[in-house]
Amino acid sequence: MSVVGDQQLLREILMREIETIHRYQEMLQRAADDDLQRFLAHALQEEKEHVAEAIQILRRLDPMQARALDEDHSDHFRAGGPGDRALSELLGRAGPPPASKPAASAEPEAAAESADVPPFGAVRPGSDLSARTVGSLRQES
Numbered sequence: 001m002s003v004v005g006d007q008q009l010l011r012e013i014l015m016r017e018i019e020t021i022h023r024y025q026e027m028l029q030r031a032a033d034d035d036l037q038r039f040l041a042h043a044l045q046e047e048k049e050h051v052a053e054a055i056q057i058l059r060r061l062d063p064m065q066a067r068a069l070d071e072d073h074s075d076h077f078r079a080g081g082p083g084d085r086a087l088s089e090l091l092g093r094a095g096p097p098p099a100s101k102p103a104a105s106a107e108p109e110a111a112a113e114s115a116d117v118p119p120f121g122a123v124r125p126g127s128d129l130s131a132r133t134v135g136s137l138r139q140e141s
């Protein structure tokens with residue numbers, strides 16, 4: 001089998017392992033028996049280890065993926081970042097202006113503060129966070 005074939009196999013494995021984690025988490029929430037809860041918690045831990053192991057092999061076989069995993073992507077979903085603007089567009093509201101090249105000392109948070117519209121997900125005084133859903137956030141915008 002080729003390296004690309006092995007990469008595809010690993011991604012298929014990852015999909016199945018992650019789906020299994022999701023199912024075990026759901027089952028754990030539904031389980032009432034203590035032994036069953038412990039069994040599911042143990043199975044969940046093992047599935048997470050399988051994800052880590054598959055990623056470890058994928059990193060070796062796919063250097064581009066390894067670099068992507070090593071990079072810091074947190075600026076993509078910070079307030080005022082590309083993810084914030086894309087989400088604003090999806091929700092049909094004005095978002096922060098496109099990021100211009102910030103001054104060397106400017107922080108991403110400072111750019112978000114200058115926008116007319118608060119960043120998506122910004123907490124407004126008196127907001128009940130437990131009641132927030134995508135629908136309620138749409139209504140706020």
Ligand SMILES: [Fe+2]
Binds near residue numbers: 046
């Ligand atoms: Fe597994």
